[in-house]
Amino acid sequence: MNNTSQRPKVVIVGAGFGGIFAARTLEKKPVDVLLVDANNYHTFTPLLYQVATCALDPSEIAYPIRGIFRDSKNVDCMMGRVVSIDRAARTVTIRVGEREVVESYDYLILSAGSVPTYFGNDHLRANSFELRTLDDAVKIRNHILRQFEQAVWMPPSVQREAMATIVVVGGGPTGLETAGALYELYNHVLGPEFGVDQTLPVRVMLVEKLEELLRPYPDKLSQAALDQLRSLGVEVVLGVSVEEITNEIVRLEDGTEIPTRTVIWTAGVKAAPAAEHLGVELTLGGALPVTDRLSLVEDKRIYAVGDNAYLEDPQGQPYPMLIPVAKQQGILAAKNILREIEGAKRQAFVYHDRGIMATIGRSRAVAWIYNRIPMRGFTAWVAWLFLHLLSLMGFRNKLNVLINWTWNYLTYDRSVRVVLD
Numbered sequence: 001m002n003n004t005s006q007r008p009k010v011v012i013v014g015a016g017f018g019g020i021f022a023a024r025t026l027e028k029k030p031v032d033v034l035l036v037d038a039n040n041y042h043t044f045t046p047l048l049y050q051v052a053t054c055a056l057d058p059s060e061i062a063y064p065i066r067g068i069f070r071d072s073k074n075v076d077c078m079m080g081r082v083v084s085i086d087r088a089a090r091t092v093t094i095r096v097g098e099r100e101v102v103e104s105y106d107y108l109i110l111s112a113g114s115v116p117t118y119f120g121n122d123h124l125r126a127n128s129f130e131l132r133t134l135d136d137a138v139k140i141r142n143h144i145l146r147q148f149e150q151a152v153w154m155p156p157s158v159q160r161e162a163m164a165t166i167v168v169v170g171g172g173p174t175g176l177e178t179a180g181a182l183y184e185l186y187n188h189v190l191g192p193e194f195g196v197d198q199t200l201p202v203r204v205m206l207v208e209k210l211e212e213l214l215r216p217y218p219d220k221l222s223q224a225a226l227d228q229l230r231s232l233g234v235e236v237v238l239g240v241s242v243e244e245i246t247n248e249i250v251r252l253e254d255g256t257e258i259p260t261r262t263v264i265w266t267a268g269v270k271a272a273p274a275a276e277h278l279g280v281e282l283t284l285g286g287a288l289p290v291t292d293r294l295s296l297v298e299d300k301r302i303y304a305v306g307d308n309a310y311l312e313d314p315q316g317q318p319y320p321m322l323i324p325v326a327k328q329q330g331i332l333a334a335k336n337i338l339r340e341i342e343g344a345k346r347q348a349f350v351y352h353d354r355g356i357m358a359t360i361g362r363s364r365a366v367a368w369i370y371n372r373i374p375m376r377g378f379t380a381w382v383a384w385l386f387l388h389l390l391s392l393m394g395f396r397n398k399l400n401v402l403i404n405w406t407w408n409y410l411t412y413d414r415s416v417r418v419v420l421d
Helices: 017-026 045-052 134-151 158-163 173-194 219-232 273-278 323-342 377-391 395-411
Strands: 009-013 032-037 041-043 062-064 075-079 081-086 091-096 099-104 107-110 114-116 165-169 203-208 235-238 242-245 249-252 257-259 262-265 269-271 302-304 355-361 364-369 373-376
Touching: 009 017, 017 032, 017 107, 017 323, 045 134, 045 173, 045 377, 075 091, 081 273, 107 273, 107 323, 134 158, 134 173, 134 262, 158 165, 158 257, 165 173, 165 257, 173 203, 173 219, 173 355, 219 235, 219 355, 219 364, 219 373, 302 323, 355 377, 364 377, 373 377, 377 395
Parallel strands: 009 032, 009 107, 032 075, 107 302, 165 203, 165 262, 203 235
Antiparallel strands: 041 062, 081 091, 091 099, 114 269, 242 249, 249 257, 355 364, 364 373
């Protein structure tokens, strides 16, 4: 899209929740918008673990970006990767296939999301699976199914047990949700289907460095999550960090060795490296310090939202890397751009916190609604299902997910059990 008109041009880097909602806010407004992402689809990341555990098909949590803005005459989309940003010239260089395209901008919104971090222990990355993208989820699904297909035909041995053991590292919502779903997949679907007996004990372990799960939650809900996870059958190890991961074992700092061929890393994230192209000082987690108007301190025409933005709340704590934060910041960044174009005063970011929740398995969940209403068990699980169903893009995806969830609940069946490369 060439900006042949005199209207301001807004380039949005990243089609995550912050970028999508920023673009939606700018629809049918007197600006031209270019939305750039490495993929041609938006991913509903909270349900990635359900793709990895055979509960949902990848297409059910992804939606084509161009389909979202099909009726928007002022929003165009580009599938490519940003390779450089020239603040002085106000241009973004994007690699599209084998060529590079240079696009000018009047305003830039950086919403490139986050990537896994190993907190300086990058040697752990080589033998770990990550769960941040749709590709990651499909790789995990393929690997788990392959391990099981091979293990059932092997004689009893340590190697065979390692194939049927999964270690999830990280006690946040993603770690709990993944561990719970894996245990149900192993024990209610694959086990009965393959006729597994006592010679192949299936194990799912969760390792957390801290002494508690779900650190932002109240102590009672954190303990409730731990109790529900253990009641499901997941082995939980707290207060111990991971020292080494090979293709055969996980070694903990206390010397414990766990034979396994599958380690899923969910222990933390940092801002995506796209911010490095701006040439400004970043935080320890790679985020861009922004003003309360969400623009860079060094350049008011560049905005950062979601995981790419570092902004402290009134209590002096950085806003968490959560989807509601990204959505609200994306909307405000777009509105502030429109206000500046109109000559109006930009507004400061005020986060409307509606709470946090995590599911642990069938009828098991915890929720902290509006940071004052605790919920656990079946009630919290239903609330989690309802909220995530409403947040999905596209009616077809909502309907398919609802049907799959209903079928899975009634039958324990996980229909997406195909191995694809």
